Amino acid sequence: MSHEAGWAHAPGALRGPAWLREPADPNALVPHLWSQTAQKVDGELHVGGLSLPDLVANVNTPAYVLDEADFRSRARAFRDAFAAYDVFYAGKAFLCTAVAGWVQEEGLNLDVCSNGELTVALRAGFDPARIGYHGNNKSLMELRRAVSVGVGRIIVDSFDEIERLASIAGEGLAARVMVRVTAGVEAHTHEYIATAHEDQKFGFSITNGQAFEAVRRVLAAPNLELLGLHSHIGSQIFDSSGFEVAARRVLALHARISDELGVTLPEMDLGGGFGIAYTTQDDPADPAQLATEMSKIVEHECRALGIPEPRLSIEPGRAIVGPAMCTVYTVGTVKEVQLDGGAVRTYVSVDGGMSDNIRTALYDADYSATLASRASAAPPVLSRVVGKHCEAGDIVVKDEFLPGDVRPGDLVAVPGTGAYCRSMASNYNHALRPPVVAVRDGVARVVVRRETEDDLLATDMGDQ
Incomplete structure (x- = not known):
């Protein structure tokens, strides 16, 4: 997980999954799991030039710590590798006004x-012409606002939505749209984050002809400008094979549209879903490799079909913000649990949990962890980091080797929490959602403050 292999199992210890190996040095970090400025200094975790124990002395725990330099570096890496593409940062992964500003400054869409996400973007001063608007159930109000503020493209997802946009066009407002298509690709990822197979809510099926019909209807609607087709095959994907199959099927539809409707679509969006390393078993491709592989796929297919190459778009979100953030917790309780067969599992309970990271419970996601507040010479024991909520499934890190002397008051940090942790955070058990603290060059600033009890009660209207 967060350390290298090497130590022997302690007597009576529980063995973890086959891929989980014990750490050679429990005080070291595996660099590719952490943001670029993260390092251990005398056992203390430092990010952005700041000691996390010093940081949380001011902001308390739990807290999300966002490495601004790392975020910007990853944004630039996608921008530069995909220089011939339009790169859209997927704000659903994590968005606040500060992050929207960084995205715009680094040249991404x-x-x-x-x-709500559109409101944040506009509050940040983001150029609406560089915004794309997704969603499978956009209301008439949402569409009207998007068109009126000048959103650059709306990704249509249903025949109902096409009708809604056509009615807005009847009010004299023009819209630029892409048609989201379902390519029938079974991405090798969790069922709930695979989005290109047939039996799910997104897009128009290429196979049953709905995608072609959607294109025909958009072309027939006054004041709707069809930019092209959009395909997204899922999330946390590590190879380009799924993109290859999807591109082949989407480009075949491009060719059919050209042949039968006489329209050459200028653009195509290949979506996002690029994976990151949550544990040492994950081996994501870098942006340059992805750009090379995906460009070759599109070039080859267009040549075979005899059609011009459309301008391409991609939508990285997790791959930019995921590794740039970690979550730091305070340990409250350490408990050894005797299991069948005599093995022992150490449960390390922290002051957060599924209210600030639902992904383990929702997707069976794996995470790593490290002792962040001090060095330890204690032998590692297989541990489970759990939250404080009233659910047996309130697990933050299922399996990790932590020092055997972890105790109440210690800090534990979990890397790779930038994507879908704060954005999916909840008030379960009336928990207060943690702050997001941006760090850079030894300076910290709160970009999303911690919720207060007043926030919690603000919508509680009492007994009216």
Whole structure:
């Protein structure tokens, strides 16, 4: 997980999954699991030039710590590797006004998928012409606002939505749209984050002809400008094979549209879903490798079909913000649990949990962890980091080797929490959602403050 292999199992210890190996040095970090400025200094975790124990002395725990330099570096890496593409940061992974500003400053576009996300982007001063608007059930109000503020493209997802946009066009407002298609690709990822197979809510099926019909209807609607087709095969994907199959099927539809409708679509969006390393078993491709592989796929297919190459778009979200953030917790309780067969599992309970990271419970996601507040010479024991909520499934890190002397008051940090942790955070058990603290060059600033009890009660209207 967060350390290298090498130590022997302690007597009576529980063995973890086959891929989980014990750490050679429990005080070291595996660099590719952490943001670029993260390092251990005398056992203390430092990020952005700041000691996390010093940081949380001011902001308390749990807290999300966002490495600004790392975020910007990853944004630039996608921008430069995909220089011939339009790169849209997928704001659903994590968005606040500060992050929207960084995205715009680094030359990326922005995807939003709700009226709330659009509001954040506009509050940040993001150029609406560089915004794409996703969603499978956009209301008439949401569409009207998107068109009126000048959103650059709306990704249509249903025949109902096409009708809604056509009615807005009847009010004299023009819209630029892409048609989201389902390519029938079974991405090798969790069922709930695979989005290109037939039996799910997104897009128009290429196979049953709905995608072609959607294109025909958009072309027939006054004031709707069809930019092209959009395909997204899922999330946390590590190879380009799924993209290859999807591109082949989507480009075949491009060719059919050209042949039968006489229209050459200028653009195509290949979506996002690029994976990151949550544990040492994950081996994601870098942006340059992805750009080379995906460009070759499109070039080859267009040549075979005899059609011009469309301008391409991609939508990285997790791959930019995921590794840039870690979550730091305070240990409250350490408990050894005797299991069948005599093995022992150490449960390390922290002051957060599924209210600030639902992904383990929702997707059976794996994470890593490290002792962040001090060095330890204690032998490692297989541990489970759990939250404080009233659910047996309230697990933050299922399996990790932590020093055997972890105790109440210690800090534990979990890397790779930038994507879908704060954005999916909840008030379960009336927990207060943690702050997001951006760090850079030894300076920390709160970009999303911690919720207060007043926030919690603000919508509680009492006994009216």
